[in-house]
Amino acid sequence: MKIGELSRATGTNIETIRYYERIGLLPAPDRTAANYRSYSDAHRSRLSFVRHSRELGFTIEEIRSLLDLSDDPARDCAAADRIATAHLEQVEQKIEQLARLRDELTRIVGRCRGGIAADCRVIEALGDHRHCESPHV
Amino acid sequence: MKIGELSRATGTNIETIRYYERIGLLPAPDRTAANYRSYSDAHRSRLSFVRHSRELGFTIEEIRSLLDLSDDPARDCAAADRIATAHLEQVEQKIEQLARLRDELTRIVGRCRGGIAADCRVIEALGDHRHCESPHV
DNA sequence: TATGCACCCTGTAGCAACTACAGGGTCAAG
């Protein structure tokens, strides 16, 4: 499989595939006589794993650890669980933070009654946290 | 006010203040005889505006537009309202996306029963989106 | 007077995770 086919098969940008190789996330594939990369099915499924994990928000380093683990099928899977659980917790924290942000932004946006910038409550609220009702950080 | 005082007064890293000046978000202040930056109260409140807006998740470019607007107090404030509303919508979308992620991650994490990596349902789920119950993207 | 220390300066490079060229080579079809 050439890089273009792998790109279409996994929905991954070609530049991204080369980037993953450069940072050691995907192993370097064989080359054809013309120096084209030639991928196997193992590459395809590894890349699918990476892309899917990225879509689920895991960082490259987390994915690296997860790949290490699945490369060594006899190891205890507790590490994978720990990574996934920690990531879930981070997502939950991020949601809470964004919800606070949303509430504060809703209050701020709702205060604009139109008119000139000098009188705008939105601009006023952005300039001074004392107008806020939550710490939002 | 020297840069260290401004830094303490606004809770902004000194490097960040210089960065804002470099990208034209803060006007270059006067200099002392020793070439030290010397800030006025106008600088201080402008920087507070920037930091507060950043805390609320606005991008630098959005803040630039908001500052342009507040620099011209006679202008109609509708543009500010539009920026803030658009930002609020983005925050809401991000929350929804993260909520989908959280649900999917919760399902995935819940499937691990311990054991070896070869049998791990978490690793399996990460490798193949067909195990997912939502599109989560 | 020297010297220590806190503070300031510029310029550059690093982070994450890509993305986008520039400037070239390869290969099959018409």
Added chain:
DNA sequence: CTTGACCCTGTAGTTGCTACAGGGTGCATA
């Protein structure tokens, strides 16, 4: 024999900072 689709390497850009390196300044103390 040229056109077009593909592939290659290497480098630089994105966002919003942060962290030096390598210097200068200013004030208090011994």
